[in-house]
Amino acid sequence: xxxxxxxxxxxxxxxxxxxxxxxxNPFRIRAxxxxxxxxxxxxxxxxxxxxxxxxxxALPGIGKDLAAKIEEIVRTGSLSFLEKLEExxxxxxxxxxxxxxxxxxxxxxxxxKLGITSLAQLREAVSRQKIRDLEGFGEKTEQNIRxxxxxxxxxxxxxxxxxxxxxxxxxxxxxxxxxxVRLAEIAGSYRRRMETVGDLDILVVHVSGSPVMERFLDYDxxxxxxxxxxxxxxxxxxxxxQVDLRxxxxxxxxxxxxYFTGSKAHNIAVRRIxxxxxxxxxxxxxxxxxxxxxxxxxxxxxxxxxxxFIPPELREDRGEIEAAAQDRLPNxxxxxxxxxxxHAHTTRTDGHAGLEEMAxxxxxxxxxxxxxxxxxxHVTVAGGLDADELRAHIRDIDRLNEQLEGIILLxxxxxxxxxxxxxxxxxxxxRELDYTVCSVHSRFNLARDRQTARIIRAMDNPxxxxxxxxxxxxxxxxPPYDIDMEQVxxxxxxxxxxxxxxxxxxxxxxxxxHLKLARELGVKVAISTDAHSTEGLNSMRFGIWQARRGWLExxxxxxxxxxxxxxxxxxxx
DNA sequence: GCCGTTTTCGGCCCGACTGTTTTCAGTCG
Numbered sequence: 043x044x045x046x047x048x049x050x051x052x053x054x055x056x057x058x059x060x061x062x063x064x065x066x067n068p069f070r071i072r073a074x075x076x077x078x079x080x081x082x083x084x085x086x087x088x089x090x091x092x093x094x095x096x097x098x099x100a101l102p103g104i105g106k107d108l109a110a111k112i113e114e115i116v117r118t119g120s121l122s123f124l125e126k127l128e129e130x131x132x133x134x135x136x137x138x139x140x141x142x143x144x145x146x147x148x149x150x151x152x153x154x155k156l157g158i159t160s161l162a163q164l165r166e167a168v169s170r171q172k173i174r175d176l177e178g179f180g181e182k183t184e185q186n187i188r189x190x191x192x193x194x195x196x197x198x199x200x201x202x203x204x205x206x207x208x209x210x211x212x213x214x215x216x217x218x219x220x221x222x223v224r225l226a227e228i229a230g231s232y233r234r235r236m237e238t239v240g241d242l243d244i245l246v247v248h249v250s251g252s253p254v255m256e257r258f259l260d261y262d263x264x265x266x267x268x269x270x271x272x273x274x275x276x277x278x279x280x281x282x283x284q285v286d287l288r289x290x291x292x293x294x295x296x297x298x299x300x301y302f303t304g305s306k307a308h309n310i311a312v313r314r315i316x317x318x319x320x321x322x323x324x325x326x327x328x329x330x331x332x333x334x335x336x337x338x339x340x341x342x343x344x345x346x347x348x349x350x351f352i353p354p355e356l357r358e359d360r361g362e363i364e365a366a367a368q369d370r371l372p373n374x375x376x377x378x379x380x381x382x383x384x385h386a387h388t389t390r391t392d393g394h395a396g397l398e399e400m401a402x403x404x405x406x407x408x409x410x411x412x413x414x415x416x417x418x419x420h421v422t423v424a425g426g427l428d429a430d431e432l433r434a435h436i437r438d439i440d441r442l443n444e445q446l447e448g449i450i451l452l453x454x455x456x457x458x459x460x461x462x463x464x465x466x467x468x469x470x471x472x473r474e475l476d477y478t479v480c481s482v483h484s485r486f487n488l489a490r491d492r493q494t495a496r497i498i499r500a501m502d503n504p505x506x507x508x509x510x511x512x513x514x515x516x517x518x519x520x521p522p523y524d525i526d527m528e529q530v531x532x533x534x535x536x537x538x539x540x541x542x543x544x545x546x547x548x549x550x551x552x553x554x555x556h557l558k559l560a561r562e563l564g565v566k567v568a569i570s571t572d573a574h575s576t577e578g579l580n581s582m583r584f585g586i587w588q589a590r591r592g593w594l595e596x597x598x599x600x601x602x603x604x605x606x607x608x609x610x611x612x613x614x615x
Numbered sequence: 616g617c618c619g620t621t622t623t624c625g626g627c628c629c630g631a632c633t634g635t636t637t638t639c640a641g642t643c644g
Contacts, residue, residue, distance in 0.1 A: 069626085072627080073627095077616085145641060177635095178641085
């Protein structure tokens with residue numbers, strides 16, 4: 043069985059958790075977690091690196107010991123060190139870390155004093171009121187554990203960015219209207235535009251005596267108050283989303299914004315530079331001794347450590363600090379750079395708006411073109427087109443283009459990549475189109491090597507242009523199909539094909555890491571909404587956010603170009 | 616366990632809030 047990076051990362055994280063519960067050296071624990079992060083965010087396969095006898099120690103946070111452990115995992119599929127740890131510490135204890143309020147120390151106490159090793163046993167102990175008598179625990183703690191067990195049973199998890207956006211915007215507007223509020227901003231992973239968001243972190247600057255904390259707790263959507271203090275409060279919304287509000291002085295706003303935007307790894311890296319320069323950074327500012335030398339703006343904080351402003355989407359400690367230090371941060375794409383959309387459906391197949399309606403909606407959004415890409419025949423549930431129907435559709439588009447002003451409809455197709463790697467429609471009709479989006483809509487569960495070969499074989503077809511929603515994942519609903527994305531992107535580079543970044547908020551496919559890889563390999567990306575309605579065209583902004591997380595500049599993107607320019611690019615080879 | 620334009624040893628980011636305590640550890644972000 044092939045070892046994926048995620049498998050290695052899971053083992054290292056598990057070791058981190060077990061060592062934590064055991065009470066091991068915290069820096070050793072961090073080393074395992076750092077190693078896990080490095081491996082999980084790597085665009086290359088560590089298994090292949092091991093096979094190619096590459097030096098794993100070159101990877102950040104991987105030293106002699108972790109390198110040897112990765113090799114053992116790749117070669118044997120398991121790790122003796124983990125097995126030994128699990129003999130020592132019951133594996134079920136790791137589950138207990140999911141209970142907010144229970145950390146390694148308390149879990150260790152529950153285990154040694156009450157013999158609890160699972161969530162089920164914990165629930166049992168709570169209902170028998172056994173927790174409250176333990177040293178360091180009390181009635182309150184027991185009640186909180188009970189609440190958390192219930193919350194976990196209701197399966198609270200990270201929400202999609204688009205859902206977070208719907209919750210965040212009205213809440214932010216509410217806070218900004220409160221008397222005395224000078225500044226309010228949402229920080230955290232929402233500001234970094236991560237594809238999923240765990241909770242919302244909001245930062246406010248207000249004049250003293252303003253009722254912002256009280257009014258926050260009174261917000262209509264609040265279900266319960268988790269904690270509240272003069273500068274920091276947390277609530278649980280009815281939607282199950284936790285919101286933390288933090289109030290700071292204007293002189294600290296930039297430092298706090300940086301701090302609460304994260305990521306944690308980015309902050310640690312920035313603070314490390316500060317320490318080297320005899321500075322201290324916390325959420326109140328940058329300090330030289332006791333003197334505050336920056337903090338009002340993020341720019342000011344970065345400047346103190348010799349860096350330019352780093353856009354929030356890049357703050358993952360994935361090379362942005364080094365790039366900033368060398369003044370080679372990417373000039374990130376913005377929505378204004380987009381000149382058209384290359385993936386849309388109409389009522390001809392499974393869309394909800396007609397050709398003209400979609401064209402006018404695209405024009406309203408300032409676009410120069412809209413690519414119409416109906417499904418091909420294999421997608422029967424969507425009424426996919428066969429060759430004759432597609433020809434008739436092409437003629438419809440031609441006729442409409444003669445009447446339309448200020449917008450051009452491009453003649454495309456979302457053609458299925460069949461199991462053997464062939465395309466669902468013959469070449470003669472595909473050649474009548476302006477371009478193709480080629481997608482997988484069936485046989486999601488092929489083995490990795492076959493799925494990868496299927497897509498790469500499809501790229502050999504001279505009619506292939508853009509690989510649609512390359513991983514097939516639906517966020518929080520369906521995992522990506524098992525493919526070697528690095529190989530696919532390399533193939534696209536070699537064969538002159540393109541990758542889609544599907545901007546639909548349920549997809550956001552490619553992800554940030556593979557976008558960055560595509561950019562590094564020189565593969566251009568189409569950011570497309572896959573709109574099935576005029577409303578669907580609005581998803582472009584989610585694609586832009588994701589693209590920025592992938593370091594994309596306007597030049598890396600197909601649809602920042604005019605149609606005449608694109609036309610040349612689509613002449614493959 | 617990792618890492619090194621001060622170091623191969625001795626560091627490793629930092630503060631608020633809670634609950635259980637009588638001055639603070641644990642947890643969280």
